[in-house]
Amino acid sequence: MKALEKLSVFAGNTFAYWVLLFAGLALLFPGGFTWIGPHISLLLGIIMFGMGMTLSGGDFKEVFSHPKKVLIGVLAQFLIMPFTAFGLAYALNLPPEIAVGVILVGACPGGTSSNVMTFLARGNTALSVTITSCSTLLAPLLTPAITLMLASKWLPVSAGDMFVSVIKIVLLPIVLGLIVKTLFKKQVEKSVKALPLVSVIGIVAIVAAVVSGNKEKILESGLLILAVVILHNALGYALGFFAAKVLKMNYPDQKAVAIEVGMQNSGLATALATAHFSPLAAVPGAIFSVWHNVSGSLLANYWGKKAEKEEQQQEKSDKIMEA
Template sequence: MNQLVKASTFAGNTFAVWVLLFAVLALFFPVQFVWIGPYISLLLGIVMFGMGMTLSLDDFKLILKQPKGVVIGVLAQFIIMPLLAYGLAKGLSLPPEIAVGVILVGACPGGTASNVMTYLAKGNTALSVTITSVSTLLAPVLTPAIIYLLASEWLPVSASDMFVSVVKMVVVPIVLGLLVKVLFKKQAERSLGAMPLVSVIAIVMIVAAVVSGSRDKILETGLLIFAVVILHNALGLLAGFIIAKLLKLEYPDQKAISIEVGMQNSGLGAALAVAHFNPVAAVPSAIFSFWHNISGPLLATYWGWKANKNTDKTSSISG
């Protein structure tokens, strides 16, 4: 079991490398990965099941203890990223499938990796976990509604069908994960160490499926999509930080909200794109999955280094 936990930790720490590696392999050898396409929803369900196994009532207590931070974080998540996505799609006159794909990423809740990044950044990790949990549980209603409002001018959107999809892919697996945790507590606790490895494998397979299924379009517009994703992510991180600062939240909370806003559940974006539009619309999610696992750790490392430096300064002055 210790070896499995070590492998899981290694996979989590090198996540971006595996995403990039298999994305490149899928680009050059698409036939080897196309078969994964029909299983994207199932793979996302596995990731969400793992998230359910990690949740507890403590994750939601902060709603009562620190409602301001939670409300600001959740609202920022579902307002900033969708509006940035819409602005980029309009401003850059993106092709319909790509425009919808970018909006899809923006309308998704925060990704679980944001919690780890907030911890490394010496931010408010409890706040990050609560925002991720609340935004994920609100996703069945808010994500389809936002996509319908912002993306309908490019492609037809069925908010009701999308609602059903999000419930199936997100809520049901999370509830099942919670039930397993409650009913089989000891076994669930033993298996938690392996969950990062399972999640990494699932997300890598989703990315490989998307890339292999949209190979020609990626080769045609890959640089444009990559530039849009980088811009979207960077603006989200910046806007989240500025909003939290303007609303006078504490510095650790500002870092948590910045990372929450900038790091999305791109697996959900890819799954919804494939289920309701076409594989091309899933490409921004696939690239986002890779990129935010580079920008997030870079920002977290900087903030963590800055916090440690300030701590050392304080210690030397008091000593």
């Protein structure tokens, strides 16, 4: 079990590299990954089941102890990213399927890897976990509603069908995970450290499936989609940080909100796009999965090193004062 835990930690720390590697392999050898396509929803369900097994009452303490902070984070999540996506799609005159795919990414809750990035950035990890949990539980209602409101300009949207899909893919697996954790607490506690490995394998497989199934379209429109994804992600970080700063949250909270807003559950966007729109609409979600893990790691590394330098300077100042 310890070997599996070590492998899980290694996979989590090198997540971005694995996503990049298998996205590249899927472009070079698409035939080796297309078989995964029909199982995208199942893979995401397994990831959400794992998330359910890691949740506890403590993850929601911030809701009661700092409700304003959580509310700001959740509102920022469901306002900044969807409307930024809509603005980019409209301003850049994106093709309908790509526009819907970008909006879907924006309308999804925060990604689970945001919690790890917040921790590495020396942000408020407890706040990050709570915002992710709350936004994920609200997703069955808000993701279809926001998609209907913003994406129906380009393609017909069935909010009812999407609601059912999100319930099946997200809410039910999380509830099952919580039930399993309650019934088999000791066994779950022993195995929970291996769950990051499951999440890494699941997201990598989803990205590889979408990339392999859309090779020609990615080669044709990939640069445009990549540019939009990078801009969408960067604006999410910047506007999330700015919103938290304007609302007078402290620096660790600002970092948590920025990362929560910028990093999306793009696996869910990919699954919903595949099920309700078209393979091309799933491409923004797949590329976002690759990019936000790269950008999140870079941002977390920058903030983490900055925090270390500040701590070292503070220690030197304290020693001088003591002397």
